[in-house]
Amino acid sequence: MTGENLEASVRPTAITDPGAGRPGAGKTVALFATCINDTMFPQTPKAVVSLLERLGCRVEFPLGQTCCGQMFTNTGFFDEALPTVRRYAEVFAPYDYIVAPSGSCVGSVRDQHPMLAERTGDRSLVERVRAVTARTLDLSEFLVDVLGVTDVGAYFPHRVTYHPTCHSVRVAKVGDRPYRLLQEVRGITVVPLPAADQCCGFGGTFSVKNPDVSVAMGADKAHHVMETGAEFVVTGDNSCLMHIGGVLSRLNSGIRPIHLAEILASTEGAHP
Amino acid sequence: MTRVPKQPTVAVARKRRTPAPPEETFLGMPAFRHGAKNALANTQQRRNLRHATGTIRAKRAAVVGEVADWEGLRRAGEDVKNDVLAHLDSYLVQFEEQFTKAGGTVHWASDADEANRIVTDLVRATGADEVVKVKSMATQEIDLNEALEDAGIAAWETDLAELIVQLGHDRPSHILVPAIHRNRSEVREIFLEEMGRYGTAAPGDISDSPPELAGAARIHLREKFLRAKVAISGANFAVAETGTLVVVESEGNGRMCLTLPETLISVVGIEKILPSVADLEIFLQLLPRSSTGERMNPYTSMWTGGGSGDGPHDVHVVLIDNGRTNALGRLHGRSALRCIRCSACLNICPVYERVGGHAYGSVYPGPIGAVLTPQLRGITSDIDASLPYASSLCGACFEVCPVRIDIPELLVQLRHEVVEKKSHARVPSANQAIFAGASWMMADARRLTAAQKLASAASRILPKSGHLGPLPWPMSKWSNARDLPNPPAESFRDWWKREHEGGRP
Ligand code: SF4
Numbered sequence: 001m002t003g004e005n006l007e008a009s010v011r012p013t014a015i016t017d018p019g020a021g022r023p024g025a026g027k028t029v030a031l032f033a034t035c036i037n038d039t040m041f042p043q044t045p046k047a048v049v050s051l052l053e054r055l056g057c058r059v060e061f062p063l064g065q066t067c068c069g070q071m072f073t074n075t076g077f078f079d080e081a082l083p084t085v086r087r088y089a090e091v092f093a094p095y096d097y098i099v100a101p102s103g104s105c106v107g108s109v110r111d112q113h114p115m116l117a118e119r120t121g122d123r124s125l126v127e128r129v130r131a132v133t134a135r136t137l138d139l140s141e142f143l144v145d146v147l148g149v150t151d152v153g154a155y156f157p158h159r160v161t162y163h164p165t166c167h168s169v170r171v172a173k174v175g176d177r178p179y180r181l182l183q184e185v186r187g188i189t190v191v192p193l194p195a196a197d198q199c200c201g202f203g204g205t206f207s208v209k210n211p212d213v214s215v216a217m218g219a220d221k222a223h224h225v226m227e228t229g230a231e232f233v234v235t236g237d238n239s240c241l242m243h244i245g246g247v248l249s250r251l252n253s254g255i256r257p258i259h260l261a262e263i264l265a266s267t268e269g270a271h272p
Numbered sequence: 273m274t275r276v277p278k279q280p281t282v283a284v285a286r287k288r289r290t291p292a293p294p295e296e297t298f299l300g301m302p303a304f305r306h307g308a309k310n311a312l313a314n315t316q317q318r319r320n321l322r323h324a325t326g327t328i329r330a331k332r333a334a335v336v337g338e339v340a341d342w343e344g345l346r347r348a349g350e351d352v353k354n355d356v357l358a359h360l361d362s363y364l365v366q367f368e369e370q371f372t373k374a375g376g377t378v379h380w381a382s383d384a385d386e387a388n389r390i391v392t393d394l395v396r397a398t399g400a401d402e403v404v405k406v407k408s409m410a411t412q413e414i415d416l417n418e419a420l421e422d423a424g425i426a427a428w429e430t431d432l433a434e435l436i437v438q439l440g441h442d443r444p445s446h447i448l449v450p451a452i453h454r455n456r457s458e459v460r461e462i463f464l465e466e467m468g469r470y471g472t473a474a475p476g477d478i479s480d481s482p483p484e485l486a487g488a489a490r491i492h493l494r495e496k497f498l499r500a501k502v503a504i505s506g507a508n509f510a511v512a513e514t515g516t517l518v519v520v521e522s523e524g525n526g527r528m529c530l531t532l533p534e535t536l537i538s539v540v541g542i543e544k545i546l547p548s549v550a551d552l553e554i555f556l557q558l559l560p561r562s563s564t565g566e567r568m569n570p571y572t573s574m575w576t577g578g579g580s581g582d583g584p585h586d587v588h589v590v591l592i593d594n595g596r597t598n599a600l601g602r603l604h605g606r607s608a609l610r611c612i613r614c615s616a617c618l619n620i621c622p623v624y625e626r627v628g629g630h631a632y633g634s635v636y637p638g639p640i641g642a643v644l645t646p647q648l649r650g651i652t653s654d655i656d657a658s659l660p661y662a663s664s665l666c667g668a669c670f671e672v673c674p675v676r677i678d679i680p681e682l683l684v685q686l687r688h689e690v691v692e693k694k695s696h697a698r699v700p701s702a703n704q705a706i707f708a709g710a711s712w713m714m715a716d717a718r719r720l721t722a723a724q725k726l727a728s729a730a731s732r733i734l735p736k737s738g739h740l741g742p743l744p745w746p747m748s749k750w751s752n753a754r755d756l757p758n759p760p761a762e763s764f765r766d767w768w769k770r771e772h773e774g775g776r777p
Contacts, residue, residue, distance in 0.1 A: 008575070013440045022460060027429050033764050033765070035714065037633045037764060038720075038724070038761065038763055038764040038765055039720075039723075039724050039763055040728060040757065040759060040760065041757075041760075042760050042762065042764035043760075043766055046764065059388075060749035061589065061764075061765070061768045061772070061775075063765060063768075063769070064717045065717060066713075066715070066716070066717050067713040067714045067720070069714065072707060072711060073684065074665060074684055074704075075662070075687060075691070075707065076684065076686075076688040076689070076690055076691035076692075077688075077691055077711070078691075079705050079711075080687050080710070080711035081711070083711055083712075083714060083715035084711075084714050084715070087714075087715060087716075087717075101646075110600065112684075140555075141379030166664070166665075166667055166668070167667070168663075170666070170667035170668070170671060171667065174417070184447045197668070198622050198668075199622045199666035199668065201622065201664055202664065203663070203664025203665055203666070204664075204665070205661075206600070206661070206663065206664045206665070207750065208749040208750055209304045209305065209661050210304070210308060210623075210661065210662065210745070211305075211749045211750070211752065211753070212305065212308060213305075213312065213488055213623055213626055214306050214313050214664070215625060215753040215754065216312050216626045216750075217622050217623075217626065217664070218754065219753075234528055241577070241759065242756070243754065245757070246739075246754030246755045246756060246757075247753065247754050247756075248752075249755035250740050250741075250753060250754055250755050256449075262315045
């Protein structure tokens with residue numbers, strides 16, 4: 001076998017790339033499902049897989065992943081959070097793009113992992129953590145900034161309202177990307193949510209440490225959602241959605257909570 | 273609503289001169305969630321707070337939006353304050369030199385008791401048995417009014433909202449608008465019932481219209497202004513370069529106190545320093561826009577020492593530490609000392625809006641209170657240990673803070689301190705056990721997988737309604753008012769293994 005032939009046989013050509021011609025062609029994405037989605041809302045990471053594959057990406061799910069550790073960090077249990085920081089840095093080290101369907105978990109990874117690593121005084125850990133956390137993106141950031149798409153070919157013929165979760169806006173800073181993605185969905189009606197920038201009251205362990213205040217905030221959010229006449233309330237974070245949806249369900253409001261990824265994944269043939 | 277003023281329970285030899293505040297002290301208050309629960313049930317207060325914070329939020333947003341480079345202004349404010357905190361020792365000495373040179377007297381107080389003693393002695397030395405007060409957070413913090421009352425000196429609040437609080441036997445619930453939890457019909461009742469006991473009564477036919485209420489306050493206060501020999505103030509800023517004190521206010525009542533009496537005593541936190549007069553350019557823009565939502569506040573009073581002409585001749589400043597150097601010594605906590613008490617973080621806070629100020633157990637409520645109080649007092653009581661948790665960490669406070677205090681970050685750091693403190697207890701708390709267990713689980717994906725299998729198994733025997741209703745404790749903390757979705761029959765990772773790895777889950 002000549003050298004030329006050998007090279008041709010190992011180098012994948014454009015023809016063999018299943019994503020060829022699509023925005024995600026040639027990109028491998030590590031999906032960080034997040035522990036709450038993995039355990040409670042598997043339909044969301046499934047939607048991310050189908051969406052990203054439809055856009056031509058190769059999706060991998062490193063099985064060693066667990067959790068961003070935010071519930072520990074935000075409750076003050078820094079030492080308990082550290083194993084998740086180490087694990088995250090190790091599991092996702094090989095990937096260029098780490099994508100999660102959660103502005104909150106992405107915010108925690110980018111914002112808090114470096115701080116937790118610094119506390120150990122272990123320089124090499126800090127370096128590794130910084131490298132991997134900087135490559136972590138919320139789904140909306142990956143779609144708009146990396147793939148350069150806002151029209152993902154989705155179809156969702158429903159009236160929806162979008163709640164911008166606090167951590168997606170103020171920590172991960174996803175900006176208006178989710179709105180731009182929603183606007184391009186065929187068949188959809190997006191109704192503005194009154195007082196959208198007010199916290200829904202979830203707040204992680206706040207929801208059980210201060211349940212009365214948390215529910216008072218959730219009730220106001222639920223009422224605003226109901227005012228819009230939407231069929232679905234959409235967010236990019238299932239944790240907040242579990243709280244808002246929990247209040248809406250107790251009120252028998254008939255409004256369904258749904259993650260942004262699930263809307264973006266639905267097509268004419270398949271939508272929830 | 274009829275109001276029953278609280279009478280002192282212990283027999284005192286002398287009759288009180290000013291309205292008695294509520295009996296319960298801030299420090300004796302229960303953890304935040306208990307106070308919050310009571311406050312949430314007060315529907316009148318919730319309506320008042322929603323209306324008031326909503327109005328002021330909109331005003332602030334409008335006037336902040338019209339500044340071309342608000343972000344640049346915030347960063348400038350942050351930089352000046354950081355410089356002050358880094359060189360506080362030399363700036364304080366410089367301020368003392370300048371203030372003294374201008375004819376004033378500087379006093380130093382390490383804590384509330386010392387400050388109260390100094391002020392009481394200064395008032396006694398003048399022979400006066402009453403003082404008029406400019407609205408001041410520092411004197412609230414040290415509970416000066418009660419110290420003076422104990423010494424037989426009547427302290428009259430002259431800020432309209434402070435007057436409402438004082439006459440209402442109440443405590444302030446907001447930094448800027450201490451009576452924010454009251455609406456005007458409540459104010460009318462307080463004025464009708466109480467004003468006559470302590471001075472000129474309100475007219476019997478007074479309505480609840482703001483001009484009439486303000487008119488009654490004006491007549492009630494005027495008598496006190498004209499009689500007063502001593503005034504007590506705080507200060508928004510203390511300029512090191514010149515020894516100048518600055519008070520920013522809306523009503524002009526402060527200006528009356530600062531100009532009419534012969535003696536003026538100002539109680540000022542040591543972190544209020546600004547290096548130079550030029551720095552006021554930044555802060556006189558940041559403060560009113562963040563605070564009252566005005567481009568400029570109506571009254572800005574500045575004075576440098578005493579004098580022989582108009583205004584007070586005998587001028588004192590009491591510089592108080594009262595826990596500030598404790599905060600200054602902390603890497604993260606220090607930034608809370610940049611606070612200029614504008615109250616934007618209270619007005620934007622969704623927790624404050626629903627609960628009000630009293631549940632925070634301090635004269636500093638809301639987000640800034642939650643990070644400042646535990647640092648000033650140390651995490652010594654239930655209420656202090658619960659304050660860092662009195663937030664959903666939504667981050668709205670950081671977004672509006674004119675000196676860019678990252679309050680959510682501070683809250684998380686303080687939570688860590690609370691956890692550390694509790695970890696020294698001999699018996700580990702339930703919380704510690706839960707988080708230690710969860711940490712062990714999350715350290716290894718196989719352990720997480722095992723836990724997920726339990727959840728999936730549970731889902732098979734759960735009702736098919738799609739969600740769970742009320743559950744027993746501790747799940748009740750979630751489920752008393754919120755449904756919980758059923759766990760799925762299969763976790764994502766099991767699905768993935770089935771679909772992609774060809775393996776059995
Ligand atoms: S913390 Fe910031 S926003 Fe809150 S009162 Fe202080 S200066 Fe104002």
